[in-house]
Amino acid sequence: MTSGINMLCFTACYAIALTLEALGLWVRAPGRRLVAVVATLTGMVAHTWYLAARAGQSPWAPLSSVHDWYLAAAWTLALAYLGFVLHSPRALSGLFLLPVTLGLIAAARWSSTEPIASFQAPRVWGQLHGIFLMLGAVAVLVGFVAGLMYLIQSSWLKHKRPSGERFRLPSLEWLERVNGRSLAAATVLTAIGFVTGVLTRLAQRDAGGLTWSDPVVASLSGMLSWLIAAECFRFAYPAARRGRKVAYLTLAGFVFLVITLSAFMRGGAMHGTTPDNGDAPLETAPTRLSPPQPEEAGKNASPQAGSEAP
């Protein structure tokens, strides 16, 4: 039974949670945080349902399309929000994490639902490629959010500002730890994702090696190079493992991620094709580069996983 479950359901749940978190800045309402967590959990259930329905429809799912990839990343980030709340229940982590989650859902809304071309390759490599890159992107995003919170908290402490009753953030020590681990995890996961991507490409029939002109490959290579450089810098220079320097490294990582995701969003479905031999996405479906019209959205987005699903 998937009737009634569409993107609007979980988007609304996350938006309610974000509104409640923001309300905490002005209003002291007992149970507000609990309701926000319940709204997020409800959203995650609907989100899982939607992804499961998508997986049931496509032999290459999950992560077989740019749309699914963004939604899976949003789901993982919502889970990270719950982790933050569990660790620091009084901190306003949702104010930082939930907008990014909603941003990923918005990106999914305007992305192609067609299978990515590289999924013509053996399924296992394609899946691993998608999963590791998705996890690497989420790690960068978590690091970015932790870095942002670190810089705000650090600035307040430097300026001797007392902690507001309504705007609390986790301690610098914890944020620094999350920051450092996110950066390390992002490097490892992105590297594995990149290697599996290369293997995916090599396993494709008639593939002519890596296409560096592919914007996704080029931007991903740039991001991976940055992450590896940042890790080497942290390894060689102990001061870079601490404080604001880690935060700045993760913020820079986020910039690279935004470039990669933009490239992915614009030409994700063509990612993995070889212009020379005319490789096209699976089933030769046209790649949607512009936002879907309401009628199209009705056909391609929510209903695929919604009421019309078998």
Added chain:
Amino acid sequence: MILQMIGCHHRASGVDVRERLSFGKEQTSDALVRWRERFPEAELALLSTCNRVELYAVGSAPETAPPAEELIDALTSYHGLPAKGVEGQLTSLAQREAVAHLFRVAASLDSMVVGEPQILAQVKQAYQRAVECAAAGPALHDLFQSALRAARRVHNETELHKHRVSVPSVAIADFASRVFERFDDKRVLVLGAGEMADETLRYLKDAGAAKIRVANRSWERAATIARQWEGVATPWEHLWDELAAADVVIGAAGAKGAIVTAAEFDRRVARRRQQRPLFMLDLAVPRNFEPDVGEQLGVYLYSLDDLAEACERNRAARAAELPAAERIIQIEADAFMAAAHRRLAGPVITGLRRNLEQPKQAELERLFNKLPQLDEHARSEIEQFADRLVNKLLHPPMESLRDASQEGPPHGLLEALRRLFRLED
């Protein structure tokens, strides 16, 4: 119940009087035993802290309750002081005023630092000591239990205790805890061994600090305070090494100028620390750390002035909670007094019930003898009818007693009932 409180506290008495009247643990027990002999029919409890010395006495009737003058004499004569010597410095409260006062004390509304948590434990100890000395009875038990309940309500239903107001507690709870997640694995260095160092160490210890180093120019004093807080005394000459290794540094040493200058810190400490976070709290006047030390990366330096705003804000937040806390105290005091007054009516109610039960039983027996053909069901119905009738007859006087108890001891009504129903004592 006749309740009397005699004592001195920080709002009405000078510290010299409080010092002369204060009781140590042993003295409290000894005094209670002595006073128990002097007032054998009264229940007694003594609360002695830095800010107050208060003697609570409860008698079951006016004639058995010790008068205020006797209690003042007991309190002063124990220390060999003439009562005239503390005249005008002692407070005397009775009945509801005394109840509300104890409730306010337990809830920390009467403390020098409103909302400080230690007083509740001290009230508990005072009652416990009275019990151990066989000086407390059911009346004091009810009184102190109600005081603890009132304090718990204030704690749970208001935010009075959430706002810290002393400089070290604000520094640890509002600032250091935003830098560090935990303190048990952090190295704490304390410069100085005075009162401020001692108080700050108490809060740090409460926060979990376990690796404590104390540096002081006087090695003996450093060793004493280090021993007290399970830390290690370190020679003053090792100051720069200790600064390089520390996570939290408390400056509470007396000095004519800054002990740690920005230039020296930069030269001898900063490079070795590699920007590792350092929380520095300067509680000394003149300051132990030059303000520019706080400009170093990873260093979070706070002086007394920096924390004053937070302390003031917390004081204001506490003040905002006071009306709600006072309302709870009034409600609890009213409830306690009403319950105490109702207990006065206990013997009269028992007598009333007995006076009606006896004729009921006699009439039932007579009826059952006259009607032997009645089966068990019929008998039971008749008995229930009689019970209901007695209860309904008792209901109006009971209600009147309850209503009268809300306003004070219902002596007039009780006397009227005694005479109307010919109740014997």
